[in-house]
Amino acid sequence: xxxxxxxxxxxxxxxxxxxxxxxxxxxxxxxxxxxxxxxxxxxxxxxxxxxxxxxxxxxxxxxxxxxxxxxxxxxxxxxxxxxxxxxxxxxxxxxxxxxxxxxxxxxxxxxxxxxxxxxxxxxxxxxxxxxxxxxxxxxxxxxxxxxxxxxxxxxxxxxxxxxxxxxxxxxxxxxxxxxxxxxxxxxxxxxxxxxxxxxxxxxxxxxxxxxxxxxxxxxxxxxxxxxxxxxxxxxxxxxxxxxxxxxxxxxxxxxxxxxxxxxxxxxxxxxxxxxxxxxxxxxxxxxxxxxxxxxxxxxxxxxxxxxxxxxxxxxxxxxxxxxxxxxxxxxxxxxxxxxxxxxxxxxxxxxxxxxxxxxxxxxxxxxxxxxxxxxxxxxxxxxxxxxxxxxxxxxxxxxxxxxxxxxxxxxxxxxxxxxxxxxxxxxxxxxxxxxxxxxxxxxxxxxxx
Amino acid sequence: xxxxxxxxxxxxxxxxxxxxxxxxxxxxxxxxxxxxxxxxxxxxxxxxxxxxxxxxxxxxxxxxxxxxxxxxxxxxxxxxxxxxxxxxxxxxxxxxxxxxxxx
Numbered sequence: 001x002x003x004x005x006x007x008x009x010x011x012x013x014x015x016x017x018x019x020x021x022x023x024x025x026x027x028x029x030x031x032x033x034x035x036x037x038x039x040x041x042x043x044x045x046x047x048x049x050x051x052x053x054x055x056x057x058x059x060x061x062x063x064x065x066x067x068x069x070x071x072x073x074x075x076x077x078x079x080x081x082x083x084x085x086x087x088x089x090x091x092x093x094x095x096x097x098x099x100x101x102x103x104x105x106x107x108x109x110x111x112x113x114x115x116x117x118x119x120x121x122x123x124x125x126x127x128x129x130x131x132x133x134x135x136x137x138x139x140x141x142x143x144x145x146x147x148x149x150x151x152x153x154x155x156x157x158x159x160x161x162x163x164x165x166x167x168x169x170x171x172x173x174x175x176x177x178x179x180x181x182x183x184x185x186x187x188x189x190x191x192x193x194x195x196x197x198x199x200x201x202x203x204x205x206x207x208x209x210x211x212x213x214x215x216x217x218x219x220x221x222x223x224x225x226x227x228x229x230x231x232x233x234x235x236x237x238x239x240x241x242x243x244x245x246x247x248x249x250x251x252x253x254x255x256x257x258x259x260x261x262x263x264x265x266x267x268x269x270x271x272x273x274x275x276x277x278x279x280x281x282x283x284x285x286x287x288x289x290x291x292x293x294x295x296x297x298x299x300x301x302x303x304x305x306x307x308x309x310x311x312x313x314x315x316x317x318x319x320x321x322x323x324x325x326x327x328x329x330x331x332x333x334x335x336x337x338x339x340x341x342x343x344x345x346x347x348x349x350x351x352x353x354x355x356x357x358x359x360x361x362x363x364x365x366x367x368x369x370x371x372x373x374x375x376x377x378x379x380x381x382x383x384x385x386x387x388x389x390x391x392x393x394x395x396x397x398x399x400x401x402x403x404x405x406x407x408x409x410x411x412x413x414x415x416x417x418x419x420x421x422x423x424x425x426x427x428x429x430x431x432x433x434x435x436x437x438x439x440x441x442x443x444x445x446x447x448x449x
Numbered sequence: 450x451x452x453x454x455x456x457x458x459x460x461x462x463x464x465x466x467x468x469x470x471x472x473x474x475x476x477x478x479x480x481x482x483x484x485x486x487x488x489x490x491x492x493x494x495x496x497x498x499x500x501x502x503x504x505x506x507x508x509x510x511x512x513x514x515x516x517x518x519x520x521x522x523x524x525x526x527x528x529x530x531x532x533x534x535x536x537x538x539x540x541x542x543x544x545x546x547x548x549x550x551x552x
Binding site: 006009013016334336337338340341344345347348351352389390393394397398400401404405408409410411414417418421425 | 456457461463467471482485486489490492500501503504550
């Protein structure tokens with residue numbers, strides 16, 4: 001019992017010490033499981049796969065590019081994606097000498113500065129980022145981002161920059177609406193719906209979605225498996241098929257995520273609650289990176305889904321937070337010192353009890369025998385003569401010693417040995433007297449009476 | 450509530466103290482008991498020997514010597530070993546006197 005208590009105390013101590021090592025202070029409420037919590041992590045996530053997206057195109061040298069720009073007011077380097085309405089832009093340029101160089105997305109810092117060194121280019125476009133004359137033109141609302149990432153159409157911003165560079169005061173010319181929706185045709189919708197019914201994903205030709213990121217998808221849409229439609233960057237100037245609402249009618253209560261290039265549309269449950277919010281958060285934060293670097297759709301989708309998860313855990317979905325069972329160790333940790341103290345006290349009490357218990361178990365045997373032998377010695381003492389006196393005296397001495405031993409709690413063995421000595425002396429005495437009835441064995445058998 | 454490290458500290462000290470006490474105390478007690486037992490035997494043997502000496506008319510020099518040694522050891526007190534030795538001496542003296550008396 002006390003050893004098990006000691007063991008429990010030691011186990012408690014060990015558990016406590018181990019817990020001290022592993023436990024950090026970690027207070028969270030409804031922590032979002034998305035990795036983007038850690039700030040730059042999603043950037044790094046995006047970056048880690050980025051190498052595959054980088055164009056293998058090797059840039060021409062600065063001199064070559066300068067010559068190209070001198071020969072042609074618009075130079076598109078291999079892999080360039082930015083497009084614009086030629087007519088509107090030409091109109092905006094008018095007779096100003098504005099030369100444009102269009103670089104592909106995914107250039108690294110050195111390559112970008114190489115393009116910037118092309119002195120005679122007024123405007124440089126990296127991916128869909130437009131820079132020129134010290135200006136950078138960025139989209140600042142969803143419609144702008146939709147145009148930029150869904151169609152790589154830079155007309156509006158390009159015209160803004162041209163107006164700025166040409167230092168013209170007149171208002172910007174009217175441009176055709178950049179992004180127009182249309183209902184998908186029956187055939188288009190059937191193709192997509194068939195794929196979605198089969199495995200929940202439709203990847204159109206030219207789309208770069210290789211796989212749907214599984215974990216972000218599960219945490220972002222835990223209730224219903226989301227449907228994913230990946231389309232390539234759309235052509236400009238044509239209305240674009242809007243699959244979301246049509247698919248929502250076909251698959252009610254399923255989240256529908258449609259990617260047009262790097263632009264993500266969401267339709268389905270709670271769409272009004274968070275779709276715009278998430279898109280605004282996402283594109284305002286990653287505008288720069290998405291413009292300059294050409295990420296595969298899987299990376300873009302993964303980071304976007306993490307944003308959805310964050311929003312979900314921020315409580316905007318108005319749903320109860322997922323139940324997190326309390327960690328038993330954390331709950332018991334404050335009680336451990338007391339448990340330990342209780343074990344120690346129990347152990348000590350149980351250990352001390354046998355020590356404090358006095359060996360007072362007075363067995364009646366030796367006392368009765370001592371009393372009997374003493375009575376015999378007194379009876380015989382009146383009869384002894386000179387021959388038997390020493391034996392009797394020695395016997396009485398042994399009896400005294402035995403009484404002392406009994407009184408001072410000496411072990412029973414010692415008392416018995418002394419009583420045995422005394423008995424043999426008294427036996428001698430009786431033998432010397434010739435009185436067999438005074439031999440201790442016979443005498444004690446008859447009892448004291 | 451006292452800081453928990455105090456509980457660990459006090460608990461640990463108490464445990465160590467209990468460990469020391471629970472091994473040391475019985476050992477000391479057993480040693481003391483053995484010493485007292487041995488002296489009880491030795492005193493009884495010396496008493497018996499002195500009775501035998503008084504009962505014997507003849508002088509037995511060797512027995513006298515043995516008993517004197519036993520008594521001097523007893524007078525010095527000492528541990529269980531000394532007591533055992535004194536008891537052995539006294540018993541030998543006792544036996545010598547008894548043989549002398551029996552003739």
